[in-house]
Amino acid sequence: MPASGTFGYGEEFEPFLPPGTFSAIVPKSISVEMRTGNPPPRAIETPSGLLNSIGLQNPGLDQFVESYLPRLQRYGVPILVNVVGRTVEDYCKVVETLEGLPLVAGFELNVSCPNVKEGLLFGLDPLATSQLIRAVRPLTRGVLMAKLTPNVTDIAEQAVAAEEAGADSISLINTIRAMAVDWRSGKSRIGTETGGLSGPAIRPIALRMTMEASRAVQIPVCAIGGICSAEHVLEFISVGASLVQVGTHLYREPTCLPQLLQDLRCLLAAGDFASLDDVRGNFHPDQDRLPDRERQVP
C-alpha cells in the first residue's frame, strides 16, 4: 500500500494507473480543520533522501467527506484513513465521523509528524500515545494502526504502548527530523528550520527500528522507510514486518507497485520460499557475530 502523505488523495495517480491496483489506499493526513500547510520551499533533495516540510496541508474533515472520500470510494479498495490532530478530541472526531462509511477499513493515527508544532506531542510520549489509542479504540471496529515516529530513543517502548492500548497494528517509521542549511545565507534550505527526511537514506534506520518493534510486540508491524524494490520489502519482512508501505519511491515511479509485487513472487520462488510467511522473522542473531556487550559467556 502507499504510505500516507505520498499518495495525495488518490486522484493524482489516476493518469498513471487504476488506483484499484493497490491493496489499500492511505490518503494524506486528515485533520478536523483545514490546514494550509507550511511556507515554501517545502522540499529539497539530500543525498539519497528527500527532506520535506509540507506541514500536513489538507482540506479538513468536512471537505474530505464531501469531495475526496466519494472519489476514493470509487476505486473499490479498502481505505486506511490517516488521521492527525491537535488534541485527543480531534482524533476522535475524525474517527467517529468516518467510522462505518463504505470502504473505510480503518484508521492510521499519525502521532509522528515532525513538521508541525503539535505533530510529535503524542508520538514522543508513550503515555500520551497510549491515552490517544485508548480514546479512539472504542470508536471503531475497523483496523486501528498507530504510525510511530523514529525520533525517539526507544521505538520498542512506543510500540508496546500502542499494543497495550489496543492498537491492531503499528506502522513505522515516519520521517526523521533533519535539516539542510545554506551556510552563506545562514538560512534553512526549506521553509521551516527543520523538516522530515525520507527515502533510501533512512532505510537502514527503518530496518533496525522495524526489527526492534517487531521483537517487542505481537501485533503486525507495517514497515515504512525507503522501500523501493522487492528486495527491500523482503529485508523488512525478514526482520519481522507483516506489511509494507511505499512512500518517496512513488514520486519517481508512481507505477512501481504492480512490478514490485511481481518481483516479490519471483524472488520468493527463486529462493525456494513458499510464501512471505517463510521469510517473515527469519532474521536471527548470530551468537558469534554479536558485539561483545551482548555475547553470552558460557
Next chain:
Amino acid sequence: MKMPMQQCLVDDFEVIDNVHLGEGWFRLDIEAPSIASTARAGQFVQVRIGSTDDPLIRRPFSIFDVGPEPGPDATMLRLLVQRVGPGTTAMMQLSAGDRIHLMGPLGHPMPRPSLGEDGVLLLIGGGIGVAPLYFYCRELAAEGSPLKHQVLLGARSSALLIGIEAFHKIGVETHAATDDGSCGFHGNVIELLEEKLASFSDLGQVSGIGCGPHGMNLALRDIAIERDLDFSISLENYMPCGFGACFGCVIEGPADQPLRYRRVCVEGPCFPVRELPEKF
C-alpha cells in the same frame, strides 16, 4: 483549476540524437510518440537520471518541441537542456541509442489569450525559459493561428542566446537583449520589454507569457501588475513528484490570500501574474 485527466506515461524511450549547442547547452531528441502526440506547449516531463538513488528524484524539463509537427502525429520529443549539475551532466553524455526514462506530459498547457485583430502576444524568455516558448510558437504555426506574436529573448551575451536561430527559422519576429550589448538591445530583456511596451498605444491589446530565471520572472510580475497587463508566467519550482501528490512545489497565493498554496506542477506551471504573490 483541475488538471484534465490526460493519460500520463512512465516509461523509457530511445534517444535519437543529442545535439551539443555550445556553452553547456544541448538538445535531446527522443522517440516518444506516446508523449509527443498528446503534449502541449507549456507542459513538462519528469526525467529520471540513472537508476540509482543519487539523484533520487526526477527533474522537470519543459518540452522544447515535438516533431515532425505538433499534433497527434508527433513522434519525436525534444528537450533543451543546460548543464548545471551532476544530473544534467549525465544527460549531456547520452547519445543515440541510449534510453532515457520519462514521465509525462505533465502540467497545464500555456494559456491562449483572446486578443482582437490588433492584439499582440509577447513571449518573454530568458535562459532555459526559451524552451516552452518555442514549442508554443510551433503550435501556433501548426494550427495556422492568426494570433500575432513576438519573442523577446534575453541573455548575458550573444553566445548564450541559445535557441534564437530556431525562432528565426520558423519565421517568428524575435528580438534579442544582451547584457553586454553583443547582440540586439543592450540591456536585459525586461528593459527591452519596457521599451517595447512604450511603443503600444493600447496596452489592453497586449498580452504576454514569460518564462525565465527567477529574477526575470519577479521583475516581469512587477511590471505586469504595475501596468495591469494580462501576463502569465511559467514557473520552474523544485518538484518532488510533478503530478500533485506531494504538495512540495507550492507557491503562495496572491497578496490578499497568501495561504492559498497552489501546486506548481498541477495547477501551473503557468500562472496569471495577478495570482502570484510579490515574492514567489
